Amino acid sequence: xxxxxxxxxxxxxxxxGLLAFLLIQSCSDSNSDVVLKSITNPGTISPVIALARxxxxxxSRTEIVRAQLFDKNLNAxxxxxxxxxxxxxxxxxxxxxxxxxxxxxxxxxxxSLYTITIVLSDSQAYNCTVRAPKSDLTTLYAPTxxxxxxxxxxxxxxxxxxxxxxxxxYYYFQQNNQLYYGMTSYVIWAPETGVFSVSAADLNxxxxxxxxxxxxxxxxxxxxDPAFRAGGSIGVDFAVEKIVSIID
Numbered sequence: 040x041x042x043x044x045x046x047x048x049x050x051x052x053x054x055x056g057l058l059a060f061l062l063i064q065s066c067s068d069s070n071s072d073v074v075l076k077s078i079t080n081p082g083t084i085s086p087v088i089a090l091a092r093x094x095x096x097x098x099s100r101t102e103i104v105r106a107q108l109f110d111k112n113l114n115a116x117x118x119x120x121x122x123x124x125x126x127x128x129x130x131x132x133x134x135x136x137x138x139x140x141x142x143x144x145x146x147x148x149x150x151s152l153y154t155i156t157i158v159l160s161d162s163q164a165y166n167c168t169v170r171a172p173k174s175d176l177t178t179l180y181a182p183t184x185x186x187x188x189x190x191x192x193x194x195x196x197x198x199x200x201x202x203x204x205x206x207x208x209y210y211y212f213q214q215n216n217q218l219y220y221g222m223t224s225y226v227i228w229a230p231e232t233g234v235f236s237v238s239a240a241d242l243n244x245x246x247x248x249x250x251x252x253x254x255x256x257x258x259x260x261x262x263x264d265p266a267f268r269a270g271g272s273i274g275v276d277f278a279v280e281k282i283v284s285i286i287d
Contacts, residue, residue: 072115072134072135073114073115073116073117073134073135073136074110074114074115074116074117075116075117075118075119076110076116076117076118076119077118077119077120077160078108078116078118078119078121078159078160079159079160079161079163081157081159081163081165081264081266081267081268082266082267082268083110083111083268084108084109084110084116084267084268085108085109085267085268085269085270085271086106086107086108086155086157086167086263086267086271086272086273087106087107087108087109087271087272087273088104088105088106088107088155088167088169088271088272088273088274089103089104089105089106089273089274089275089276090102090103090104090125090147090153090169090171090274090275090276091103091104091105091147091275091276091278092147092275092276092277092278093278093279093280094177094278094279094280095280096252096280096281096282100145101140102140102145102146102147103138103139103140104125104130104138104139104146104155105136105137105138106123106130106136106137106138106155106157107135107136107137108136108137108157109270111268115135115136117132117136117137118157118158118159118160119160120160121157121158121159121160122157122158123137123155123156123157123158124155124156124158125139125153125154125155125156126153126154127156128146147171147275147277148171148175149171149172149173149174149175149277150170150171150172150173151170151171152168152169152170152171153168153169153170153171153261153275154166154167154168155167155168155169155273157264165264165266165267166264167261167262167263167264167267167271167273168261168262168273169259169260169261169262169273169274169275170259170261170275171259171275171277172199172201172202172257172258172259172275172277173199173201174197174198174199174202174257175197175277176195176197176202176203176255176257176277176278176279177197177279178195178196178279179193179195179253179255179279179280179281180193180194180195180196180281181193181194181253181281181283182283183283183284184283184284184286185242185251185283185284185285185286186285186286186287187239187242187243187248187285187286187287188239188287189239190236190237190238190239190242191236191237191242191251191283192234192236193206193234193235193236193237193253193255193281194233194234194235195233195255195279196233197233197257198230198231198232198233199230199231199257200230200231201230201259202227202230202256202257202258202259203227203230203255203256203257203277204226204227204230204256204257204258205224205225205226205227205255205256205258206224206225206227206235206237206253206254206255206256207222207223207224207253207254207255207256208222208223208224208225208237208241208251208252208253209221209222209251209252209253209254210222210223210242210244210245210248210250210251210252210285211248211249211250211251211252212245212246212247212248212249213247213249214245214247219245221244221245223241223244225237227255230257237251237253242285248285249284249285250282250283250284250285251282251283251285252280252281252282252283253280253281253282253283254278254279254280255278255279255280256276256277256278257276257277257278258274258275258276258277259274259275260272260273260274261273261274261275
């Protein structure tokens with residue numbers, strides 16, 4: 040199973056670093072896009088919480104914890120006089136909710152339990168929990184140079200029957216002096232084998248692909264306190280990246 044999309048951008052580095060940029064942008068103090076409310080009934084909000092760890096092709100590690108609260112009209116809200124913590128570390132309010140980017144100190148570890156505590160306006164606290172994947176996904180193996188006429192082999196050491204579950208394949212190409220990119224996502228049906236491949240056909244889905252960016256994901260869901268409104272979620276995502284040059 041796979042899905043594809045193609046978009047255009049004029050600056051190569053902006054495209055290649057888009058996901059990394061989104062992960063490492065600084066927390067903002069602005070809350071202009073959210074509504075600040077006094078909330079004492081957890082049944083009026085749905086938390087959406089994500090813990091993400093991204094290891095790029097240079098082995099640089101970025102971690103982020105992000106939480107958003109939505110009311111019944113799907114408006115993002117913040118709690119007047121309240122707070123959100125992850126394992127007792129306070130998240131900062133942002134323009135869309137709550138967030139903390141962890142650039143220097145490793146925080147998200149394999150097989151570790153994370154408790155997100157949401158404190159409402161009346162000081163009552165509610166917990167959501169998630170345990171990170173047991174396998175510590177840190178390295179994605181693929182050729183540095185790959186012929187476009189052959190399938191590209193991919194492998195990883197962290198073999199697990201549950202994950203990784205998805206491979207994102209970004210491909211970059213020139214057309215009429217413009218840089219374009221597309222993306223195809225593959226479901227990893229047998230992660231315990233530790234191997235996958237991108238077909239030669241997909242390396243030629245458009246002419247003259249010059250670069251491939253592979254991002255392997257291992258995600259796992261947790262548990263939302265049932266006191267909250269339905270529709271919430273919490274999860275951890277491990278992602279690791281590899282850049283490959285496509286040659287004739």
